[in-house]
Amino acid sequence: MSDWVFLAVGVMLLIAGLLALYRIIRGPSILDRMIASDMLLTTIICALGAEMVYNGHTRSLPAMLVLASTAFLGSVVVARYVSRRTNS
Amino acid sequence: MILDSILDILTGVFLLLGGFLSVAAGVGLLRFPDAIARLHATTKPQILGLAFVLLAIALQERQLSTILLLIFLLIFQMITAPVSAHMIARAGYRGGIIAPHSLLVDELEQAIDAAPEFDDTEPGSE
Numbered sequence: 001m002s003d004w005v006f007l008a009v010g011v012m013l014l015i016a017g018l019l020a021l022y023r024i025i026r027g028p029s030i031l032d033r034m035i036a037s038d039m040l041l042t043t044i045i046c047a048l049g050a051e052m053v054y055n056g057h058t059r060s061l062p063a064m065l066v067l068a069s070t071a072f073l074g075s076v077v078v079a080r081y082v083s084r085r086t087n088s
Numbered sequence: 089m090i091l092d093s094i095l096d097i098l099t100g101v102f103l104l105l106g107g108f109l110s111v112a113a114g115v116g117l118l119r120f121p122d123a124i125a126r127l128h129a130t131t132k133p134q135i136l137g138l139a140f141v142l143l144a145i146a147l148q149e150r151q152l153s154t155i156l157l158l159i160f161l162l163i164f165q166m167i168t169a170p171v172s173a174h175m176i177a178r179a180g181y182r183g184g185i186i187a188p189h190s191l192l193v194d195e196l197e198q199a200i201d202a203a204p205e206f207d208d209t210e211p212g213s214e
Contacts, residue, residue: 005100012107019114029185031123039130049141053148061157069164075172079179
């Protein structure tokens with residue numbers, strides 16, 4: 001497999017991460033920031049996977065597993081916080 | 089050897105698809121006007137883009153232990169990503185961050201109106 005495929009994938013994941021970062025910084029509400037940080041985490045998982053394919057190893061799989069199974073906790077906590085604050 | 093090159097090409101195609109979905113989510117995140125449209129744009133690649141990347145890993149690594157771990161990973165992501173998206177949308181609706189006039193159909197409001205009144209302060213929260 002030629003290198004330009006991996007270069008293209010890396011550039012695309014970089015653009016996605018930068019756009020998510022822009023939304024985290026600029027996002028008008030805290031929910032926009034949480035959506036963008038969720039997406040940034042998914043992009044990081046995808047980047048770990050692409051790096052494993054490029055270098056031909058499987059050492060990052062546990063990190064991907066833990067990230068995928070605990071990524072939702074942050075959003076749930078922030079969402080609970082937002083509804084609690086607006087209720088009272 | 090011809091099988092190897094076919095699998096390599098498929099791996100590249102799946103990786104490119106995963107990257108393209110990530111970029112599409114990023115563009116949606118940048119361009120869409122409000123929180124719930126951005127949520128719509130970003131929740132697709134959370135499952136499908138990751139599934140493409142995991143498929144690329146499975147095609148490249150072709151071992152039973154790796155593929156089992158990848159299946160677990162995808163199942164975890166499929167369980168948890170809708171939970172966080174649902175919680176964020178619910179908090180936005182209840183917190184008034186989602187503008188009511190931006191919704192064409194608001195089934196939740198009808199459900200809330202139809203529900204009997206109850207005291208929703210949680211015990212122990214005071």
